[in-house]
Amino acid sequence: MCHTVQVHEPIDPLDHLVRCSWTPAGAEDPHLPAHAMRWLRERTGLVERTTPVAPDSALTVAESALPAEARAALEAGVGKENVLIERSDRLGRAGGMSYLDLMRHRGAGELTVPDAVVVPADPDEVQRVVETCAAHRIGVVPFGGGTSVVGGVQALRGATAAVVAVDLMRLDKLVSVDPVSRIAVLQAGVVGPDAERLLLPHGLTLGHVPQSFERATIGGFAATRSSGQASAGYGRFEDMVEGVRLATPRGHWRLGVAPASAAGPDLRQLVVGSEGAFGVITEVAVRVRPIPAVHRYEGFILDGWDPATTAVRSLAQSRVLADITRLSDPTETDMALNLTGGWKSAALRRYLKLRGISEPCLLVLGWEAASHSDLSLRRSATLRPLRGLRMVRLGAAAGESWRRGRFAGPRQRDALLDAGVCVETLETATYWSKLPALRTAVHTALSDSLSSAIIACHVSHAYETGASLYFTVIAPRSPDDPVGQWQRAKAAACTAISGDPAGPLGTISHHHAVGVDHAAYLPAEIGQVGLEVLGAVKAALDPAGIMNPGKLLG
């Protein structure tokens, strides 16, 4: 292993933008290459079928049930042109981006379509919309980027007469920057790349890059306790939140006066993760940092999952994690080699065999820093505990390859769906001592439910006391019952995570949130008492029960 100073990639501000653009230059073709498809066929027995997205006209959409007087009141609040009831507008906010959401848009299963889409201009208009909806008992689904994969933006009515999606796209402003305190106030509808664009002239960055970065919003990050690919360096989103502004049926609520406080419980942490069930987050004060001047991403191959996770644990517990630290298990490493095909994988495999590596695990490490010397120091600190491991360095090319494709997953998924594949991800986290048991339990649950499935796993987030596990599942789609096929597999995985009579093996979600899909498993994690506490908070803020019906609390 080499510990000399490396030439690092300089980041110029444009690169910073490129990495933020919706279709970045150099991003993968959304179509899967032929060799990848061939591998999938061999590995899963997939019989390719062309199952494209259904045209909108083929989908069943009920008429809007929004009562006329509620519509009039909403129009009076935000302007007639900002209350949309066209079929296509409503369809565009019909659910999020889970596998089942996408399948519903392909005609499988029932779509939940809001009765209208309301597009307020600012926090005050959001407050007005919420109060109007409370008065008329209309459900409110806060809608940011629509990237929820747990049903968080499904237009469920609950006990309400009708439900509107409150699209926050017009809340797209940088409200203020405090360069001394390094805090920026952003409106909730600002999407990831725009947050970076708005901060760029100030020389600042948020550094929050979940895979949904290109479409997801500041409000959504806060509402779901989002975690980004660089969260080891920049912190989880809840760590970045200095303040929030919430529009609740009970009125405006602002929180956040200091970086830390002992003035009672931290209520910001009650709003962060509230998933729209308490109110609509309209502004977030976030901690920002100077745009790093240099970065370096590198790939490594370690041998064996247990030694590799132990190595990542030692980095976390020595507090020398790289800003990006991502460890793939042998299946995911194999999949990466086969699907991307860009690393001359056969040659690499031969070399790994030659080096005696029998269970290759890809480790991507990435550092961002203010200077070459800072980066070198931090990189050396990270690499020091890895000395002595059986390991092959793939260098910066592999790291850059990962970096360029880091947001491509959702696009590749469309191609897989077209080809008749069942593809979904799920994630959890636990303490280090339980990590092997958790991985085995989820793996067994998934493989017992889905025959011929590829079940890949990686650690994307490591902490001193534990880590996340992120599973990717690829299987031939059931032609007859695609929805039930995945629902059964997902239920088995969730039961494996939280169904143990001795207590949950891990959390039901590390960064995807509860939404609809995980609501049934929340009681096992926070107890009946916890559920009652959340219910009491909701009743205090939303007595009519209009806020995001059916999410979080089920």
Add this chain to the structure above:
Amino acid sequence: MCHTVQVHEPIDPLDHLVRCSWTPAGAEDPHLPAHAMRWLRERTGLVERTTPVAPDSALTVAESALPAEARAALEAGVGKENVLIERSDRLGRAGGMSYLDLMRHRGAGELTVPDAVVVPADPDEVQRVVETCAAHRIGVVPFGGGTSVVGGVQALRGATAAVVAVDLMRLDKLVSVDPVSRIAVLQAGVVGPDAERLLLPHGLTLGHVPQSFERATIGGFAATRSSGQASAGYGRFEDMVEGVRLATPRGHWRLGVAPASAAGPDLRQLVVGSEGAFGVITEVAVRVRPIPAVHRYEGFILDGWDPATTAVRSLAQSRVLADITRLSDPTETDMALNLTGGWKSAALRRYLKLRGISEPCLLVLGWEAASHSDLSLRRSATLRPLRGLRMVRLGAAAGESWRRGRFAGPRQRDALLDAGVCVETLETATYWSKLPALRTAVHTALSDSLSSAIIACHVSHAYETGASLYFTVIAPRSPDDPVGQWQRAKAAACTAISGDPAGPLGTISHHHAVGVDHAAYLPAEIGQVGLEVLGAVKAALDPAGIMNPGKLLG
């Protein structure tokens, strides 16, 4: 300035214990030296009077109002010998350790004395006590080390018939250690030094050392969002909490299954800081670390408060803070020189003048590390941004002097009280851009209220976005109205912090909590909506309103 490798102090396990002992070897004599008293007389016009602690027999203590049937039920739950109604037992839990608490024990103002002291053996017995008290509408004051300085353990009855202090001293066990995940489960009554003693055989440390360390408990740390002197390195106590177990009138509540989660709001952060108002914390799962092998504490003199705070800000924002980072303003630096008198202060003053330092600000930096090389690396990283500042290095002697006396403040306070001094501290925190305004506002409020007062200030905790301010006030005590004298000054300071019509300048407490003293200022910080949310949570967990009446929510 020197950046070569220094010889660091090795920490041997015994030293680790010494630093934890209740009367540490080498700790200051609790009596103030003559030169310090002389300086106080000169500086404040103090006319010394001997006003010792009143004998317990001189204090007014009402008879216990605990109804016989409630007493019988409590005795049935924990054993007759663990329900104490002796006057001295009850007096021993009459309030905490604020200036006014101590003055009450000297006969000034009314003591709040519990009607009984209940001493349960374990979490199950605590649960039984809470349920018994709920059934009989008896108030419950969870009592750990009794070190609250904000009235957090005052035995107020609220609307209850009587109030008992539930002393957690028998919950003194280390429940479990998970060395892989580096998590220890400690019972709530374990005091700081005992936590270290219990973890020592496992080679682990909690590293949480607030000034109250010698007496305060794990449960109290959690209930008040405690922050330790080494929190820049080890984190605030809320950062260490992985899980909690709470005995509430509504039943047992356990939280914590993963290091991070997106399964709804983080309810642990609702329990941490709940100050006994929701239930009694009985166990806390805390993140622990290996006992550091070496430490080095150093003193520096910087010139001028503004450049010095800017320097600390640059350390925080470059993320190279020392584990202990404590910056005193010129008044506090002057006081340190005069009160401790151990640094040949006249000579030092001459030297500082010679070096052109007109406003000396003492900066104490301390690092703890696994090895000399780790410590050197971290120390170099900390010292690098300080290059170019006008600064005098006092070296390790000054650092060690501070370290040895770090827990002595409360003992010195007794000597000051004996001498007729009004001495108290208060603390707040805010974002960096507001720090100068906050310091000025509090300083002005205090100096307008208290003539001839010494008002010293330090930053004890720095974050990327802001810092804490800790004020020490020393003034001649009003012979006629010592209670009113401080109450007026404290009210003026609190109003300065939170009374601005444009919103609070900072938080009403950075690490002392709300208790009784800050309850009136909480609405300005969390809003009326926030208060209703806390009220709803309390009503859900404690419908009879028995838990720590009058604290947090007033």
